[in-house]
Amino acid sequence: MLKTERIYTKPIDEDGYRILVDRLWPRGISKVNAHLDCWLKEVGPSNELRKWFGHDPAKYPEFKERYLAELHDNVAYAILKELVSSHAQENIILLYGAKDEKHNQAVILKEQLEQDLG
Numbered sequence: 001m002l003k004t005e006r007i008y009t010k011p012i013d014e015d016g017y018r019i020l021v022d023r024l025w026p027r028g029i030s031k032v033n034a035h036l037d038c039w040l041k042e043v044g045p046s047n048e049l050r051k052w053f054g055h056d057p058a059k060y061p062e063f064k065e066r067y068l069a070e071l072h073d074n075v076a077y078a079i080l081k082e083l084v085s086s087h088a089q090e091n092i093i094l095l096y097g098a099k100d101e102k103h104n105q106a107v108i109l110k111e112q113l114e115q116d117l118g
Contacts, residue, residue, distance in 0.1 A: 002084065002113060004106040007095040011035045016091025019083065021106050023050065026097030036095070038083065042076035045105050060103045067108055077109075084113055 003016075007026050011018065017037050020026075023044030026034075045053070045067050053063040071077045084092055096106040 002092050002094070002110055004094045004096065004101075004104075004110050006099075006101065007034060007097050016093055017083070017087045018093045018095055019080070020095045021080075021109055022095075022097050023047065024097075029097075034095075040076050040080055040083075043071070043074060043080050043109065046070055055098055055100055055103065057100065057103045063103075064108050067105055068112065071109075071112065080109070081113065081116060084117060 001016075007020060007022075007029055015035075018035055020034065020036050020039040020041070021043050023041045023046075044050070045063075049063070049066055049070065052066075053059050094106040094109055096104050098104040098106075101107075
C-alpha cells in the first residue's frame with residue numbers, strides 16, 4: 001500500500017518502507033530519528049518551483065502541472081517507481097515535511113505512481 005505521511009509523525013514498528021521525497025532536509029528532524037530507508041531528494045520539486053509555490057493552495061493546480069512536467073524526464077522518479085515496484089508487498093510511505101497534508105509533492109507523487117504502476 002502506498003501512503004503519504006509527514007516526517008514529523010512518529011513512525012510505528014510496522015510502518016513499512018519509508019522514503020523522504022523532499023529536496024531539503026526537514027527542520028528539527030535528526031537523521032537517526034527520521035527512520036528512513038531512502039532519501040530521494042532529487043525527486044522533490046526544483047528549488048525554483050518550490051520557492052514559486054511557497055505552499056500556497058491557490059497555486060497548487062499550476063504547481064502540480066509544473067511538477068509533473070519536471071518529473072517527466074527525472075531519473076530519480078524512475079528510481080522511485082522501481083523502489084515502489086520492488087517493495088510492493090509492504091507499505092511504502094512517501095514522507096514530506098510540509099504542514100499542508102493535501103497540497104504537497106508527496107500527494108502528487110502518490111497519484112502519479114498509482115497511475116503509472118496501476
